[in-house]
Amino acid sequence: MTYRDVPTETMDRLFLYMRALTCLRREKSETVSSSRLAEICNVNAPKVRKDLSYFGEFGVRGVGYNVNELLDHIRRILKLDRSVNVALIGAGNIGRALITHSSFQLEGFNISMAFDIDREKIGTRVGSITVEDMMDFPDRVEEEGIDLAILAVPEEVAPEIARIIADTNIISILSFAPCELCMPENVKVTCVDLSMEMARLLYNSRQTVTRKKKERKP
Amino acid sequence: MTYRDVPTETMDRLFLYMRALTCLRREKSETVSSSRLAEICNVNAPKVRKDLSYFGEFGVRGVGYNVNELLDHIRRILKLDRSVNVALIGAGNIGRALITHSSFQLEGFNISMAFDIDREKIGTRVGSITVEDMMDFPDRVEEEGIDLAILAVPEEVAPEIARIIADTNIISILSFAPCELCMPENVKVTCVDLSMEMARLLYNSRQTVTRKKKERKP
DNA sequence: CTTAAATTGTGAATGTGAACACAATCACAT
């Protein structure tokens, strides 16, 4: 099944809806209205409905959307119906936190391998997996069929690791190093830059305050 | 100084430009062209130029933009010229990783306090700060003048903590718990949801592959 | 001094997504 002429913004928002629905399911909500869903995701109700309408008619007029059903639909649209194999590179502070985080497993992301260059760390166990030697990365990744690599190494070595990954068949990299990675065109990199998120957040909340003040004037 | 009629998309991209420039400065680049900056940020060159033109004429025709100068300009536009006081709630795996991360300081984010509810953790030192009792949070935050709170507590207690924060004058929350937080309208919440980022990334990289295949056909 | 190469800044055209109002539909009460 493939859908045409779906706005990229709609596609992006689908992930927000998925998260909201996952949350609602946890809270045992049976149904949800477009307006409630919109509220959770910080968008407006007509947008939610229009977005969903690109993929079919999932709601019941007068009632709303069935949480479980809609979540299943969206997960299928986003091709998240099977579990994802993840390799972690860099078993440092962030890396170890990620491995021991149990929710990933539940959400279908299985961190099955971890690599490091530090002799002290290689061979040690973190949670349920054993840290392996970065030297073995290319071979081991091939063996296990890894879908995604998480990069949690110091910034300075990130470009070097990027080259190693480029020679495997991994095309998805989630990097915590806030720097550019030169990659072949087909490899996608998402950079988790917390400083940037904080900066953006701060700017937006300050904006709201000053806007509020202006609106109060007349 | 305030700017009018700047597209929100432009505003958003400014943060990308900032990160790229920070990176370029570290690499000791003197100048950068709009096309190079665009490449790093995954946008196109005219967009970079148009975006910057909303705020002034920062470049030199035939040469490009001075990295340091442009970075300073952007930081001023984004109101990031003074350092930001951050409080961390939840000194667990993620929390401790964040505190010991040194780059935040360099980028102007000063994690100056940490709070937890666990008796074992209260009073212990992490990096250069001492974990305090969550009970004291409201008073202590008032005293220190905190600009932003990072929420790194288990999902289940996040809503409860949200209420505590709502009663302080903090209006910016960076949360690692992937759930909705009910907050007064003026409080902004950014949710760092790594599962969602991975899902999005995976979808996009798969898309590229299939698109490539289609293009190859004729 | 003149010309060529590089690169910025920008107005006008184009394209795309958001908003909105409302028809369609459903559950349920009477």
Place this chain on the structure above:
DNA sequence: ATGTGATTGTGTTCACATTCACAATTTAAG
């Protein structure tokens, strides 16, 4: 049955963002 209140689905309109082409400017070389 039938009316009522709630809520979805969508065609149209409008606002906004992107793109493009090119004039303007600078550097460097001949």
